[in-house]
Amino acid sequence: MNNTYQRIVLAARPQGEVTPDLFRLETVPLPELADGQLLIRNHYLSLDPYMRGRMDDARSYAAPQPLDETMIGGTVGEVVASRHPSFREGDFVAAMGGWAEMAVSDGAGLRKLDTSAVPLSAYLGxxxxxxxxxxxxxxRILELQPGQTVCVSAASGAVGSVVGQLAKLRGCRAVGIAGGPEKCDYVVRELGFDACVDYRGGDLRGDLKAAAPDGIDGIFENVGGPVFDTALARTNPFARVALCGMIAGYNGEDIPLRSVRVLLKNRITLRGFIVTEHLDCWPQGLAELGSLVAAGQLKYRETVSQGLASAPEAFIGLLKGRNVGKQLVKLV
Incomplete structure (x- = not known):
């Protein structure tokens, strides 16, 4: 085993859009393990939109990413050395190993993974x-009933693609919104949504009305901006909104809400949420998701870049919507 490994640190904070020069690739020495620690060789790194918010030095639900330290990120990998009683060499684990080839852990927050029926990479998506x-x-938020309609923005992404499929399994009508004919085709033909609207198509309002003729009972919102406005305008009375992300404002842009009157007129329930604040639900949810994947009832796609050095460009591509499904970096 080499006595060094590579990592990527945040070298400077963004002023607007993320650029490659904000990151720095470093070679660092492999530390000696202390009692109670283990060494993980990361196989895959997860790239996620939340990382953009953590790059800013601003008050938020989580602390900012420190400068000159390994970029935060979820990983899956293999234990290659252990001085921890609960982990042994050869175990596969999910961790927050960051943008790095290797990670040292004391075992806190690690999750052992069974790769016999679910591929290793799927545990990041x-x-x-x-x-x-x-x-x-x-x-926990939308709580839709069979026959109701859910509208999912960023429907071809890692989160949106799962929302629509789970809704279909509940007997709901699933309407996606995505960017471009290729993504919309994937959402309908492969994922099984009832319809998908191309927000770049020129008539978002008219297309969404045609896709959801009976109105919208639940919105799973990942984008904000005109996409959210248009969906709100199609809501039925007492609709619910699960506010997950606001991709439209990740670079600090203002996100006006023109349909704000609809919140009152339709007595909308809107709730923002951060899934890591609800860890009590993870055992049940992950067990259900794993069973569906193993049974072939939950489909997914991955966009995979090769090598740690590719992470900055892959992350920028994610923020610009270039990926389909889950964006990963293959490290091994």
Missing amino acids: VVGMPGMTAWYGLN
Whole structure:
């Protein structure tokens, strides 16, 4: 085993859009393990939109990413050395190993993974944090009944793609919103949504009305801006909104809400949520998601970049909507 490994640190904070020069690739020495620690070789790194918010030095639900330290990020990998009684060499684990080839852990927050029926990479997507985000928003906030309609923005992404499929399994009508014919085709033909609207198509309002003729009973919102406004305008009385993300404002842009009167007129329930604040639900949710994946009832797609050095460009691509499904970096 080499006595060094590579990591990527945040070298400077963004002023607007994220650029590659904000990151720095470093080679650092492998530390000696203390009693109670284990060493993980990361196989895959998860890239997620929340990372953009953590790059700013601003008050939020979580502390900012420190400068000159390993970028935060979820990983899955293999234990290659252990001085911890609960983990042994060869165990596969999910961790917050960050943008790095290796990670040292004391075992806190680690989750052992069974790769016999679920591929290792899926534990960063459909059976990981994105899948749990979809599960929680649908089951604990939207609480839709069979026959009702859910509208899902960023429907081809890691979270949105799961929301629509879970809604269909509940007997709901699933309407997605995505960017471009290719993504919309994937959402309908592969994921099984009833319809998908291309927000770049030129008539978002008219297209959404055609896709949801009986109105919308639940919105799973990942984007904000005109997409959210248009969906709100189609809501039925007492509709619910699970506010998951606001991609439209990740670079600090203002996000006006023009349909704000609808919140009162339709007596809308709107709730923002951070899935890591609801860890009590994770065992149930992850078990259900894993069973659905193993049974072939939950489909997913991954966009995978190769090598740690590719992470900054892959992350920028994620923020610009270039990926389909879950964005990963393959490290091994």
